[in-house]
Amino acid sequence: MLKRSWIESANDAEGDFPLNNLPYGVFSTAEAGPRCGVAVGDMILDLARAEKAGLTGTHGLLQAPAWNSFMAEGPQAWEALRTRLTELLAEGAEQRAAVEPLLVAMSGARMHLPIEVAEYTDFYASRQHATNVGTMFRGAENALPPNWLHIPIGYNGRASTVVVSDTEVRRPVGQTRAKHAEMPSFGPCKRLDIELEIGAIVGTPSRMGEPVTTAQAQEMIFGYVLLNDWSARDLQAWEYQPLGPFQAKAFATSISPWIVTRAALAPFAVPEPEREVPLLPYLRTDFPGNYDVDLSVEMNGHTVSRTNMQRLYYSAAQQLAHHASSGCAMRTGDLLGSGTISGDTPDACGSLLEMTWGGQTPLDLGGESRTFIQDGDILTLKGHAQGDGYRVGFGACTGRILPAPDFP
Amino acid sequence: MLKRSWIESANDAEGDFPLNNLPYGVFSTAEAGPRCGVAVGDMILDLARAEKAGLTGTHGLLQAPAWNSFMAEGPQAWEALRTRLTELLAEGAEQRAAVEPLLVAMSGARMHLPIEVAEYTDFYASRQHATNVGTMFRGAENALPPNWLHIPIGYNGRASTVVVSDTEVRRPVGQTRAKHAEMPSFGPCKRLDIELEIGAIVGTPSRMGEPVTTAQAQEMIFGYVLLNDWSARDLQAWEYQPLGPFQAKAFATSISPWIVTRAALAPFAVPEPEREVPLLPYLRTDFPGNYDVDLSVEMNGHTVSRTNMQRLYYSAAQQLAHHASSGCAMRTGDLLGSGTISGDTPDACGSLLEMTWGGQTPLDLGGESRTFIQDGDILTLKGHAQGDGYRVGFGACTGRILPAPDFP
Numbered sequence: 001m002l003k004r005s006w007i008e009s010a011n012d013a014e015g016d017f018p019l020n021n022l023p024y025g026v027f028s029t030a031e032a033g034p035r036c037g038v039a040v041g042d043m044i045l046d047l048a049r050a051e052k053a054g055l056t057g058t059h060g061l062l063q064a065p066a067w068n069s070f071m072a073e074g075p076q077a078w079e080a081l082r083t084r085l086t087e088l089l090a091e092g093a094e095q096r097a098a099v100e101p102l103l104v105a106m107s108g109a110r111m112h113l114p115i116e117v118a119e120y121t122d123f124y125a126s127r128q129h130a131t132n133v134g135t136m137f138r139g140a141e142n143a144l145p146p147n148w149l150h151i152p153i154g155y156n157g158r159a160s161t162v163v164v165s166d167t168e169v170r171r172p173v174g175q176t177r178a179k180h181a182e183m184p185s186f187g188p189c190k191r192l193d194i195e196l197e198i199g200a201i202v203g204t205p206s207r208m209g210e211p212v213t214t215a216q217a218q219e220m221i222f223g224y225v226l227l228n229d230w231s232a233r234d235l236q237a238w239e240y241q242p243l244g245p246f247q248a249k250a251f252a253t254s255i256s257p258w259i260v261t262r263a264a265l266a267p268f269a270v271p272e273p274e275r276e277v278p279l280l281p282y283l284r285t286d287f288p289g290n291y292d293v294d295l296s297v298e299m300n301g302h303t304v305s306r307t308n309m310q311r312l313y314y315s316a317a318q319q320l321a322h323h324a325s326s327g328c329a330m331r332t333g334d335l336l337g338s339g340t341i342s343g344d345t346p347d348a349c350g351s352l353l354e355m356t357w358g359g360q361t362p363l364d365l366g367g368e369s370r371t372f373i374q375d376g377d378i379l380t381l382k383g384h385a386q387g388d389g390y391r392v393g394f395g396a397c398t399g400r401i402l403p404a405p406d407f408p
Numbered sequence: 409m410l411k412r413s414w415i416e417s418a419n420d421a422e423g424d425f426p427l428n429n430l431p432y433g434v435f436s437t438a439e440a441g442p443r444c445g446v447a448v449g450d451m452i453l454d455l456a457r458a459e460k461a462g463l464t465g466t467h468g469l470l471q472a473p474a475w476n477s478f479m480a481e482g483p484q485a486w487e488a489l490r491t492r493l494t495e496l497l498a499e500g501a502e503q504r505a506a507v508e509p510l511l512v513a514m515s516g517a518r519m520h521l522p523i524e525v526a527e528y529t530d531f532y533a534s535r536q537h538a539t540n541v542g543t544m545f546r547g548a549e550n551a552l553p554p555n556w557l558h559i560p561i562g563y564n565g566r567a568s569t570v571v572v573s574d575t576e577v578r579r580p581v582g583q584t585r586a587k588h589a590e591m592p593s594f595g596p597c598k599r600l601d602i603e604l605e606i607g608a609i610v611g612t613p614s615r616m617g618e619p620v621t622t623a624q625a626q627e628m629i630f631g632y633v634l635l636n637d638w639s640a641r642d643l644q645a646w647e648y649q650p651l652g653p654f655q656a657k658a659f660a661t662s663i664s665p666w667i668v669t670r671a672a673l674a675p676f677a678v679p680e681p682e683r684e685v686p687l688l689p690y691l692r693t694d695f696p697g698n699y700d701v702d703l704s705v706e707m708n709g710h711t712v713s714r715t716n717m718q719r720l721y722y723s724a725a726q727q728l729a730h731h732a733s734s735g736c737a738m739r740t741g742d743l744l745g746s747g748t749i750s751g752d753t754p755d756a757c758g759s760l761l762e763m764t765w766g767g768q769t770p771l772d773l774g775g776e777s778r779t780f781i782q783d784g785d786i787l788t789l790k791g792h793a794q795g796d797g798y799r800v801g802f803g804a805c806t807g808r809i810l811p812a813p814d815f816p
Contacts, residue, residue: 119527119567124651138650145649150592151583155651156564156658159527160737161616170617172734175559175688184558186688186733208569208660209578211815235734241553242546243532243563244652250564250736252616280583280594282815325594326580326643327813328658329568405735407619407690 002390004091007103009041016384016393017041020267022085023258023394024223026065027109034065034112039258039395040089043103050088050102055095057084066116067259071203071222072332078203078222082263111257114225115201117162118333120253121323122197122229123154125314127273129342132354137237149277152314152322154336157229158250162335165226165256165397171375171404172251174235184238188404191233191359192373195340196297196350196381198309199227199255200316202334209327214285217320220330224265224316226256226295226381226397227337233353233372253337256381256397264392268292268385272315279318282325289315291385293394295341297350298380299373302365305355307343309383375403410798412499415511417449424792424801425449428675430493431666431802432631434473435517442473442520447666447803448497451511458496458510463503465492474524475667479611479630480740486611486630490671519665522633523609525570526741528661529731530605530637531562533722535681537750540762545645557685560722560730562744565637566658570743573634573664573805579783579812580659582643592646596812599641599767600781603748604705604758604789606717607635607663608724610742617735622693625728628738632673632699632724634664634789634805635745641761641780663743664789664805672800676700676793680723687726690733697723699793701802703749705758706788707781710773713763715751717791783811 003019004011010018017023017039027044028034035048047062056062057080061070070077088099124130127144130153134143147153163169171192177184203222206212212220229249236248269288293309314322316336324330340350349355352372356362359371373379378400384393411427412419418426425431425447435452436442443456455470464470465488469478478485496507532538535552538561542551555561571577579600585592611630614620620628637657644656677696701717722730724744732738748758757763760780764770767779781787786808792801 134650147583147585147592147646147649150585151647153647153651154654156566156654158564158736160739160742161735163616170735173619174734175555177555177558183685184555184688186690208571209810209813211581211813232734238555239559239561240650240652241555242542242648242652243561244648244650246562246564247730247734247736250731251734277591280592282594322655323658325815326582326640326655326659327569327578328566328655331568334568402617405617405619407733 001388005040005089006091006093006096007041007043007089009043013389014391015041016391016395018390019086019089020387020390021260021264021392022082023260023264024067025114025258026112028112029104029109036062036067038085039106042106044106044109045099046102046104053098055088055098056081065112067114068116068333074204075219078261082261111164113164114257114259115333117159117335118331120157120159120162120335121154122157122337122339123152123319124339125152125312125319126339126341127313128311128344129340129350129354132342132349136353136358150280152319154319154323155244157253157337161251162253162255165254167254167399168402169230169252169399170402172232172235173404173407174232174247175238176234177238189232189235192401193231193233193352194297194379195229195231196295197227197229197340198338199225200336201225201259202320202330203332205332206324206330208329211327212321212324214283214317214321218287218289218317220320221262221316223259223261225259226383226394228254228379228381228397228399229337254397254399256394258395260392260394265291265385267387270310273313282321283318285317289317293383293385295383299363299370300365300378304363305347305349307341307348307350309341311341311343312338373401375401377401409796413448413497414499414501414504415449415451415497417451421797422799423449424799424803426798427494427497428795428798429668429672429800430490431668432475433522433666434520436520437512437517444470444475446493447514450514452514452517453507454510454512461506463496463506464489473520475522476524476741482612483627486669490669519572521572522665522667523741525567525743526739528565528567528570528743529562530565530745530747531560531727532747533560533720533727534747534749535721536719536752537748537758537762540750540757544761544766558688560727562727562731563652565661569659570661570663573662575662575807576810577638577660577807578810580640580643581812581815582640582655583646584642585646597640597643600809601639601641601760602705602787603637603639604703605635605637605748606746607633608744609633609667610728610738611740613740614732614738616737619735620729620732622691622725622729626695626697626725628728629670629724631667631669633667634791634802636662636787636789636805636807637745662805662807664802666803668800668802673699673793675795678718681721690729691726693723693725697725701791701793703791707771707778708773708786712771713755713757715749715756715758717749719749719751720746781809783809785809
């Protein structure tokens with residue numbers, strides 16, 4: 001049920017940011033540089049100033065241009081702040097007069113990366129996506145790798161190029177080899193793609209040499225963002241054997257600016273899909289680790305795909321438990337991409353590669369058609385969980401593609 | 409020729425740290441916490457105190473427990489400090505009386521990671537290693553992947569578990585699947601291995617969307633360390649298709665504590681090996697980018713392998729230019745592992761996998777024999793460039809293996 005706020009725009013049943021959500025971001029305005037804030041309706045509550053005014057119950061954790069210090073405090077602190085903010089912003093709140101001057105219109109703010117990304121890992125946890133891509137890259141018989149039903153397959157991505165939504169992205173350049181060609185060539189990517197993913201953000205760390213259970217992993221997760229793992233398919237096809245994707249994924253990864261907390265998503269928790277084969281004990285869960293979140297992809301304003309986070313075969317908690325299983329230390333600020341989320345039909349897939357089946361079936365964008373991305377195209381991911389009379393929304397994760405840079 | 413120092417131990421023709429070397433590290437003592445220092449003979453010059461005393465020509469760059477701030481200053485600053493330290497420590501130096509009280513015996517110091525590792529990337533740049541491993545994992549016919557002679561193949565590693573030499577390493581646990589078994593199992597690694605590598609440290613950054621030339625890449629490199637990319641071969645074989653090594657490499661990577669600068673290695677520069685096929689223009693160099701550095705591996709005190717850094721088919725500058733080629737932003741503190749360096753014979757290989765040909769031919773360690781690593785074993789990498797009457801040495805990169813942790 002909608003929790004009503006004295007900020008009227010937060011009571012819109014179609015809005016992304018009701019009081020039930022309270023997602024965390026980092027914003028700047030003409031008056032002051034990047035600092036912590038929380039979204040409520042079409043406003044941002046300036047948490048740096050709220051903390052200084054003694055309203056948040058925290059001390060020196062919300063002044064930095066990143067949520068890392070606060071995240072490192074752990075679940076009790078997360079719960080306390082959420083409770084406090086809910087009180088301050090609820091209809092009839094006693095402290096409205098103190099809070100009101102600390103609100104900033106979202107339309108006048110610029111958003112920044114909400115966290116300092118420690119490391120970025122990208123998983124491959126949607127079965128339909130793995131099957132589709134496997135079919136195209138390796139043939140139908142070898143589509144799903146033999147380990148896929150046992151391991152949440154993942155690889156380390158590049159953290160230095162994780163950028164916030166609205167950052168323009170240059171078309172990458174790189175090596176490709178044409179079919180039957182003897183030598184590769186070097187030039188701008190010709191098969192530039194998106195990947196619709198959810199990113200889980202690790203709040204509390206684990207120690208080197210100490211695996212964690214799925215239940216512990218779940219407690220370590222602070223929240224979620226939309227994530228676009230931009231992909232250069234032609235570079236990827238030529239480079240990825242035997243050590244995995246590298247430059248095909250290294251040029252940019254966009255995330256939405258607002259971290260939707262695990263607490264806000266809790267009412268929408270659902271179990272992972274049925275297992276085809278039993279999981280090894282270290283990956284089993286006794287809690288629902290997936291979420292019912294509707295997701296969509298827009299290309300130049302046209303919706304080209306709709307899917308749901310429930311399609312993930314492995315939850316973020318399972319991914320994280322696997323990530324730490326060898327003894328790998330996990331850090332505050334680690335970002336875990338879910339892998340592209342795809343459904344059963346082309347218009348439920350999370351990549352253009354799948355929607356167009358490798359470029360064979362162009363998309364109709366109201367007169368124009370597209371297979372892969374052209375310079376100037378704008379790609380937008382959206383997502384929300386639907387409650388009874390309210391939504392918990394992620395906002396948008398968007399990016400426009402610029403022409404390739406000059407290269408040596 | 410040996411540059412003579414007034415520190416007598418620095419004039420030892422067999423020592424790793426003559427005045428010609430001046431490698432940079434981070435050390436602590438009973439008196440004070442981690443801070444910057446430079447190795448000279450068997451002493452460390454406390455650069456934090458030397459800077460405060462106005463001896464280094466730098467301002468506030470050498471106080472932190474990491475070289476990142478100084479590295480970010482770029483090649484002119486690097487050259488200036490090296491020149492200054494050479495003057496201060498040379499035989500007959502005027503300022504000996506001011507410098508002498510700032511020396512600390514190496515034997516009384518503890519070493520720490522010399523840099524804050526931004527991100528860790530591991531390459532695969534030794535042809536003989538790629539051929540050997542490829543033969544074992546994929547058969548002789550598919551040994552060298554088709555892209556290998558065109559691309560310095562690499563993958564992103566895990567930075568959170570890069571540790572300094574002498575840090576004990578827990579045996580990892582993980583998934584493996586026995587030959588012909590239907591289901592995988594989970595437990596301690598049974599084929600624990602090393603990888604003898606050289607790590608290149610990126611000093612100055614590059615910008616997102618802006619590739620760099622090999623000449624620019626060379627200028628960005630601050631220095632080199634020995635690097636042991638500990639590897640769980642049984643985990644790796646089961647997990648690495650299709651997205652590359654992940655938990656098999658994530659549990660630990662050890663580096664030697666002293667950064668041997670590019671300037672110190674300059675006299676030992678050699679060209680990369682002959683190309684079998686021409687490289688694409690963005691990977692070509694007009695400078696010698698490899699170094700003549702003798703390398704060895706010791707297991708429980710027995711030397712089991714000797715090789716040379718010259719075996720690398722791609723230099724660090726070529727790796728770095730490729731890394732930035734897509735538009736990937738490179739950062740101060742990025743660590744680039746060369747990949748295992750192997751020669752033509754088993755006793756010139758950089759991994760136990762190759763030395764024992766997949767565990768078939770045990771090593772003789774003076775009575776005891778080994779294929780892969782047992783709990784309690786100590787593995788040590790060493791390296792030095794041989795000059796005329798002096799050495800530029802890396803010191804040692806060593807680690808002892810502890811039993812596997814408890815796991816869920």
